Amino acid sequence: MTLDLDLPRFRQLLERACEHVLSLYEGLEEKRVTHASPPRLVEDRFTGPLPTDGRAPEDVLARDLPFILEHSTLNISPRFFAYVMSGGSQVGILAELLCAALNVNHAKWHLASAAAEIERTSIRWLSEFIGYRADAGGALVSGGSEANLYCLRVARDAQAPGTREEGCRSERPLTLYASAETHSCVMKSVEMLGIGSRHLRKIPVDARFRVDVAKLEAQLVQDVEAGLRPFCVVGNAGTVNTGSVDDLDALADVAARHGLWFHVDGAYGAAAASVDLTRDLFQGLRRADSIALDPHKWLQVPFEAGCALVRDWSSLRNAFGYATPYLQAKSDSAERWDWMGHTFQLSRSFRALKVWMQFQVYGSRKLAAVIEENVRLMHALARDIDQSPDFERMAPAPLSIVCFRYAPAWLRARGEDAVDALNDRLLEESERRGTYFLTGTKLKGRTTLRACLVNHRATEAHTQGLLAHLRALGEELSG
Numbered sequence: 001m002t003l004d005l006d007l008p009r010f011r012q013l014l015e016r017a018c019e020h021v022l023s024l025y026e027g028l029e030e031k032r033v034t035h036a037s038p039p040r041l042v043e044d045r046f047t048g049p050l051p052t053d054g055r056a057p058e059d060v061l062a063r064d065l066p067f068i069l070e071h072s073t074l075n076i077s078p079r080f081f082a083y084v085m086s087g088g089s090q091v092g093i094l095a096e097l098l099c100a101a102l103n104v105n106h107a108k109w110h111l112a113s114a115a116a117e118i119e120r121t122s123i124r125w126l127s128e129f130i131g132y133r134a135d136a137g138g139a140l141v142s143g144g145s146e147a148n149l150y151c152l153r154v155a156r157d158a159q160a161p162g163t164r165e166e167g168c169r170s171e172r173p174l175t176l177y178a179s180a181e182t183h184s185c186v187m188k189s190v191e192m193l194g195i196g197s198r199h200l201r202k203i204p205v206d207a208r209f210r211v212d213v214a215k216l217e218a219q220l221v222q223d224v225e226a227g228l229r230p231f232c233v234v235g236n237a238g239t240v241n242t243g244s245v246d247d248l249d250a251l252a253d254v255a256a257r258h259g260l261w262f263h264v265d266g267a268y269g270a271a272a273a274s275v276d277l278t279r280d281l282f283q284g285l286r287r288a289d290s291i292a293l294d295p296h297k298w299l300q301v302p303f304e305a306g307c308a309l310v311r312d313w314s315s316l317r318n319a320f321g322y323a324t325p326y327l328q329a330k331s332d333s334a335e336r337w338d339w340m341g342h343t344f345q346l347s348r349s350f351r352a353l354k355v356w357m358q359f360q361v362y363g364s365r366k367l368a369a370v371i372e373e374n375v376r377l378m379h380a381l382a383r384d385i386d387q388s389p390d391f392e393r394m395a396p397a398p399l400s401i402v403c404f405r406y407a408p409a410w411l412r413a414r415g416e417d418a419v420d421a422l423n424d425r426l427l428e429e430s431e432r433r434g435t436y437f438l439t440g441t442k443l444k445g446r447t448t449l450r451a452c453l454v455n456h457r458a459t460e461a462h463t464q465g466l467l468a469h470l471r472a473l474g475e476e477l478s479g
């Protein structure tokens with residue numbers, strides 16, 4: 001009853017799959033970034049019943065793969081400026097293939113000792129890359145959201161012993177503090193951990209979109225006086241909206257003064273701590289008790305690859321360690337590293353392979369150079385916008401996100417709602433046409449174009465092309 005094909009046929013299929021991979025790269029510069037099909041077309045294609053007898057894999061590859069590729073946004077394109085999505089890497093494609101082929105589960109050392117050790121090494125390298133501790137603990141997870149959840153879980157258990165057994169107590173609620181610009185996954189984490197969304201204090205930001213540290217501390221003191229139990233300060237090392245980096249040193253001071261855990265969400269930005277141009281922004285990062293970062297963002301590792309870093313391994317063991325007879329093996333010993341004792345997941349894929357191979361092949365210098373180049377390009381874009389009378393910048397651009405809007409004088413004269421309406425149309429129409437893809441946000445209540453670059457394939461031609469495209473489209477849409 002084996003599912004296997006004979007090896008010559010399997011080889012042929014691998015070759016065909018490779019052709020599909022290569023087809024993505026052929027003519028990449030000219031390809032659409034987005035797909036414009038009406039939703040029904042895609043929905044109809046996939047409404048089929050559960051297949052009972054299956055089809056030849058050659059048929060699936062030939063008939064369905066081109067449609068799937070065509071109906072996937074091409075974030076490997078250097079004209080992709082939406083959200084925070086990297087272009088991935090070719091080495092990552094190889095690693096993913098090998099990972100699936102090997103199909104190891106390294107919950108325990110004796111199941112895949114190479115994978116277990118490679119993940120430990122990857123954690124060390126990631127930590128070193130951003131200038132964090134050489135002896136940091138950590139775990140590779142699905143992405144930034146899960147990394148934040150992990151860190152906050154560890155923080156909760158470290159700061160409020162007994163919560164693991166008793167749950168969160170409603171008579172003296174735990175509270176934590178973060179800027180109003182903090183990513184929504186922190187709120188989701190707080191809800192999942194039973195802390196309650198109202199106990200995440202969202203502190204206002206200053207003109208640079210950085211948390212107002214004085215207001216944060218005032219809220220904290222007020223909460224202590226009211227009998228609440230502050231346990232954690234969350235700093236942003238690159239917010240999703242504007243890329244602003246909080247004053248991490250000042251936040252670390254506040255956390256230290258009040259005996260709180262200091263967590264940093266660096267899912268997007270922490271990688272820029274590796275770069276001379278931006279390193280100074282991250283002073284204080286080393287003082288964090290935990291950091292969320294995302295190799296699948298600026299490090300160009302394919303999805304999914306997030307990383308939760310913690311000051312030391314014992315806090316992970318305290319949060320996730322369990323002893324169960326059905327998971328013991330005769331060969332277990334203190335020298336053999338068991339991941340299951342450090343993470344929520346039991347079965348674990350070998351996602352470390354793609355992180356480890358990324359560093360092995362490209363090296364930290366080249367990966368940092370990609371980040372630096374992205375920052376340079378987006379700083380130059382910000383300057384170009386500042387010199388363009390038809391565009392207006394909406395926020396400082398410390399990293400590789402530029403927030404701006406199309407706002408020539410004649411449009412501004414028609415009022416803010418008219419500016420919003422045209423910029424909404426710009427976003428919609430850009431996506432529909434598919435030459436450049438960027439997404440928007442609201443800043444100070446106004447529609448904002450937000451271009452984010454975390455892509456190693458982009459050059460000045462692409463950032464300048466984006467601005468020229470938006471200018472031409474703006475003129476066209478306004479008649």
Ligand SMILES: Cc1ncc(COP(=O)(O)O)c(C=O)c1O
Nearest residue numbers: 084143144145183239240267268
């Ligand atoms: C600052 C920040 N934190 C967390 C996340 C969530 O990461 P993920 O999408 O990998 O779950 C993002 C995503 O863009 C982010 O920018």
